[in-house]
Amino acid sequence: MAYRRTFWVDHVTDQNGEVLQYGTLMDQEHFNNLEEGLSDAGLALALTQFKQAQDGYQFEDEVHIVDLAMDNLPWPFNNKQTTVALKNLRENVNYGVEVNVISYSGGRLGNITVMGRALNGFKLVHDGSATNVKVGIRVSGGMTGPVY
Numbered sequence: 001m002a003y004r005r006t007f008w009v010d011h012v013t014d015q016n017g018e019v020l021q022y023g024t025l026m027d028q029e030h031f032n033n034l035e036e037g038l039s040d041a042g043l044a045l046a047l048t049q050f051k052q053a054q055d056g057y058q059f060e061d062e063v064h065i066v067d068l069a070m071d072n073l074p075w076p077f078n079n080k081q082t083t084v085a086l087k088n089l090r091e092n093v094n095y096g097v098e099v100n101v102i103s104y105s106g107g108r109l110g111n112i113t114v115m116g117r118a119l120n121g122f123k124l125v126h127d128g129s130a131t132n133v134k135v136g137i138r139v140s141g142g143m144t145g146p147v148y
Contacts, residue, residue: 003037061140068126068133081123093117095142106131
């Protein structure tokens with residue numbers, strides 16, 4: 001519910017005590033409306049401060065082209081981990097990794113799994129029978145440090 005501003009009016013009497021103007025009531029409705037407005041203003045301030053803090057970080061995505069390493073073992077034993085190093089150190093591991101297959105050959109594609117996330121990189125595992133797999137990776141999020 002939006003805040004409804006109250007225009008307060010003084011209670012005015014003449015020298016004989018007769019009311020010339022009734023003042024705004026000091027009741028539950030008016031005071032709760034005031035409390036709601038203060039609460040909303042505090043929340044708006046907190047959101048503004050959070051946005052300013054977020055604006056101080058870099059959010060650009062990283063793009064990598066990676067050939068997934070394969071062992072010389074036959075399928076299903078060729079699930080070697082390929083390490084992908086990040087260009088920018090992240091402040092947390094809550095970054096997104098989007099993997100798109102560019103090409104593959106020499107068998108079936110299978111699944112590509114992201115694992116072992118760290119601040120400076122992660123690992124990819126391919127469990128299919130394909131001997132050559134080339135993927136494009138986009139890494140986003142995780143905040144890469146304040147802009148100075």
